[in-house]
Amino acid sequence: MNTMPDRLSDTLQALADPTRRAILARLAMGRATVAELAAPFAMSGPAISKHLKVLERAGLIERGREAQWRPCRLKAAPLREVADWLDTYRRFWEASFDRLDTYLEDLQTATREAKNVRTKNKRRTGGE
Amino acid sequence: MNTMPDRLSDTLQALADPTRRAILARLAMGRATVAELAAPFAMSGPAISKHLKVLERAGLIERGREAQWRPCRLKAAPLREVADWLDTYRRFWEASFDRLDTYLEDLQTATREAKNVRTKNKRRTGGE
DNA sequence: CGGTTATTTAACTGTATGGTTATTTACAAC
DNA sequence: GTTGTAAATAACCATACAGTTAAATAACCG
Numbered sequence: 001m002n003t004m005p006d007r008l009s010d011t012l013q014a015l016a017d018p019t020r021r022a023i024l025a026r027l028a029m030g031r032a033t034v035a036e037l038a039a040p041f042a043m044s045g046p047a048i049s050k051h052l053k054v055l056e057r058a059g060l061i062e063r064g065r066e067a068q069w070r071p072c073r074l075k076a077a078p079l080r081e082v083a084d085w086l087d088t089y090r091r092f093w094e095a096s097f098d099r100l101d102t103y104l105e106d107l108q109t110a111t112r113e114a115k116n117v118r119t120k121n122k123r124r125t126g127g128e
Numbered sequence: 129m130n131t132m133p134d135r136l137s138d139t140l141q142a143l144a145d146p147t148r149r150a151i152l153a154r155l156a157m158g159r160a161t162v163a164e165l166a167a168p169f170a171m172s173g174p175a176i177s178k179h180l181k182v183l184e185r186a187g188l189i190e191r192g193r194e195a196q197w198r199p200c201r202l203k204a205a206p207l208r209e210v211a212d213w214l215d216t217y218r219r220f221w222e223a224s225f226d227r228l229d230t231y232l233e234d235l236q237t238a239t240r241e242a243k244n245v246r247t248k249n250k251r252r253t254g255g256e
Numbered sequence: 257c258g259g260t261t262a263t264t265t266a267a268c269t270g271t272a273t274g275g276t277t278a279t280t281t282a283c284a285a286c
Numbered sequence: 287g288t289t290g291t292a293a294a295t296a297a298c299c300a301t302a303c304a305g306t307t308a309a310a311t312a313a314c315c316g
Contacts, residue, residue, distance in 0.1 A: 018134060
């Protein structure tokens, strides 16, 4: 993973941890202190600090500074980037009946191809 | 991360690698052999095999078996799960003007709160 | 200033990850 | 059976990651 051009990987990596997703869910309800964010988890303060650092580095949160407090706030832009990327695959889960037709068609093709193979017709079957 | 109930983490983790995302992009155009999937990358066969294993474990692909071939095919259900989860945050990036208003409001509130702190009113400022 | 609260940083640990080379397994052709 | 191709598995390595405790830093208060 290289640094600048791969925000998507950083975001997805940050989201891949359940603790960090839970932190985002809490921040979706409004900003919160580190202690508040830590409360639901049986883990140490530094562990929470590390999670927040990952989220901050990915641009998913920003950490404020008010006296000794470090209130955190959700930033949604990286989530949008993930959603936009996912949208390039939307046709695959929305055209589910189309996929079934294609599957059956491939099944018939595979049956015919199996016959051809038996007649010594060497062919690479991996391609579309 | 525990096993059964955390498919979302497995999926996001699998997607967090650029090589694996490129593999999915290729499979979006149709199923492909392992060699075809490996072609764009300067990496060894076993490395590709490992990536495919991660994708398979996350349910993002299925690996067929035809003679010595192992044609891979995209499975979109986990992507849909991620998209559905992301949708719970959609209001944050679609109501961007609302967020700006809230930000300005918070700024005024913070200004008033700073005054209160100067008058020795100890208060936790992290909450909403 | 000493004591307290809030949080971060440092150092450490065990496990996972993304890669490698070597080897094995699965299949086809002769 | 031998030889060849396709792919997976085994063993290894360096780095990353998610956690810990100890210590340090930042701020407040009497």
